[in-house]
Amino acid sequence: MKRTDGITLSDLAYESIRTTILEGRLTPGTPLSRRKLADDLGMSPVPVGDAIARLETEGLVESRPRAGTRVRLATAEEILGNYVLREALETHSARLFAESATTAQRKNLLRAAERLDLTYNSLARMPFVPPERGAAVERQHMDFHMLIARAAGVPAFSSAVERSLVLLFNWLFSRVPAFDPFPERWHRDLAEVLTTGTPVEAAEAMRIHVRFRINEAMERSKTIAAEPARMLRGPQRAKSKTT
Amino acid sequence: MKRTDGITLSDLAYESIRTTILEGRLTPGTPLSRRKLADDLGMSPVPVGDAIARLETEGLVESRPRAGTRVRLATAEEILGNYVLREALETHSARLFAESATTAQRKNLLRAAERLDLTYNSLARMPFVPPERGAAVERQHMDFHMLIARAAGVPAFSSAVERSLVLLFNWLFSRVPAFDPFPERWHRDLAEVLTTGTPVEAAEAMRIHVRFRINEAMERSKTIAAEPARMLRGPQRAKSKTT
DNA sequence: ATCAGACAACTGGTGTACCAGTTGATGGAG
DNA sequence: CTCCATCAACTGGTACACCAGTTGTCTGAT
CATH class of the missing domain: 1.10.10.10 (Winged helix-like DNA-binding domain superfamily/Winged helix DNA-binding domain)
Known part of the structure; x- marks a missing residue:
């Protein structure tokens, strides 16, 4: 590697x-x-x-x-497929975290969750979100998930998680304006289960978290599918001659 | 891709x-x-x-x-790391299979499991396993797992599973002589849970299956660690001059 | 004004050439 | 005989040159 x-x-x-x-x-x-x-x-x-x-x-x-x-920009199918992959990786990530994270890592995660929720909540109150700001918060979100994945201390695993996240967040923050409202304590609740719950509870909490995003993303993809296609792939030429 | x-x-x-x-x-x-x-x-x-x-x-x-x-040849750490990844992917794979595989796919899996167990059992009775034969059966084993992974119909997912399997089986069948005895109905039992059990049961059955291999592989890696190193990496030169 | 056709500019893919660094054998010193 | 410095042969990485295919524009006919 x-x-x-x-x-x-x-x-x-x-x-x-x-x-x-x-x-x-x-x-x-x-x-x-x-x-x-x-x-x-x-x-x-x-x-x-x-x-x-x-x-x-x-x-x-x-x-x-x-x-x-x-x-x-990934296609909607690809994002959907990627979500399947992500569910596999992140539920396991959560399980491992609950099983074996150090107390320092748990504290760290709780703090990061708090910061992240704060950011999202402040964003939700803004009438318009400038693109750079949106990209920045998605990156922060990604870091949060990587914090969990990296806790296992297995590079092969965390880099797989990263690849999956990169594809997704790249897609998400390429279309920032509409931020769906997140639950007020969305990440804090998740972090709490991960730090204090059993491995199985942690995995299930993460599954719900990930699936929430699936639905959201697929909802968006409908609106997206029609419109930016022209920008993303250049016009196809049909053919040249008839003769 | x-x-x-x-x-x-x-x-x-x-x-x-x-x-x-x-x-x-x-x-x-x-x-x-x-x-x-x-x-x-x-x-x-x-x-x-x-x-x-x-x-x-x-x-x-x-x-x-x-x-x-x-x-x-992957290092022992890498194989261990890969197993973490594989556990994540394959337990999810099993869950998805149990959730949504067609009856045709289920029948297919049962048949493949039967063939695979047969192969392993016949191998276990042989006093010496020629390398090509060992490689062939490991490939058959890999196909079995891919059968499960592909059932989800999500290329991003199944290709991730494949990458993980390739690394592992490449490692496994590079050292074929010692085939640890598998349970007589090892894969048939797994396939049965996958085809008839609940998603959670399927995932847990797969987790046990994968972990069995982890232990086996790590056991082997001890014997291996010392010996083939010279063949795998060429001798390092120390340095040139003292002056 | 519209549109098919042609064309110039540019694209990625690949062959060839060259470079510094590594290797393993060789040969000479002890 | 042992050991180490030396060196020719080979390695992967990169630059440069060239090619066929694609693109977007511009032209000329309608």
Whole structure:
């Protein structure tokens, strides 16, 4: 997984592009030119192409062989599929946390939950949420979940959780304006079960948490499906000649 | 994830190398030369390097920047970490199967379980298991688990399960001689719970199944840890000069 | 004004060349 | 005989060049 040795240019390009996308500074649909990126990063197109290939397997980017590469927004099916995956990973994550998190980790989680709920509640009171603010809070939300996943101390596991979350939150915060109201103590209640409940209770609490988001996301996807398609994929040419 | 368009040479190389490893025809420790592979496949080293990079993120291959690439055997920690991931994925897989598999899928699973147990039992009676045979049965075992995972019909999910299984079974069937005795009806019993039990029962049955393998694998890793290291990683040079 | 057709610019994929770093064998010193 | 410094051969990473395919625009006919 991780290069044990010094980092390569390809790694550098990968990290750079990835964080740029994750921070929302590169919105879905934006075309990415291998050569342009190479110029910006001061390297040749080859390592950039390598990095893009990696991002493609992560689903963050879509590249059609000779027609360009763009930042990708997952399809509704994909998000749904990803949720299935996420339910598997996060319920287990919650179970492990309840089983074996240290007291320090539990305290930490409770604090993070409190902060997160505060943020969401303040957002809910705002008439309009600027995009950067929305992206920032989704990132905070993601960090909350990663706090739980990382507590197990198993990199293979937490990185799998991360991949799943990245796909989702990238999708979520690409369409920030409408924040569905969250329950006032949504994350605090969850954190409380995780820190004081049994592993099974923790897993079930997380399952409910995740499913709440599924429904919300699918609800949104309906509104979305029709409208931004034109922006995301370039027009398809039918065919050339009849003869 | 999947190239929507026609396949590239890089894809071809990836598939080729991957299946070769998975079928056990390329055992861990085998050095892979980008150029040699390129010659064999009739292409240039570039797409091969691309393929190798992808295999590296999967953990099937390890490449040190200018010192060669070899087929990789996961470390014991990694296998343990992977098992955590697998427990998450497979218990959910079992739950989903119990919830929503069709009757055809259920029948299919029962039949596969029967065949698999038969194979394992016949293997257990053999005084010596030839490596190819061992690899073949592990592949059959993997197919059994994939049958469950694929029933959900969610590619993102089943491919995650597959990645996890690949890492594990690649490890398992690289060391075939010692087959721990499995319970006579090990998989048949599991399949029965999955097809007739409640989702929760199915998940728990799978959890036990997976944990059985964890213990077995960790037991083995002790015997292994000391011995094959020399074969897997080349000797490290200390340093050059004292001056 | 509309639209089919053509075209120039650009895209990603790949072949070739080159580089610095690593390796394992070799040969000489003790 | 043992050991270590040396070195030729090979490795993966990267740059550069080139290609076929796609795109969006611009043109000219209707």
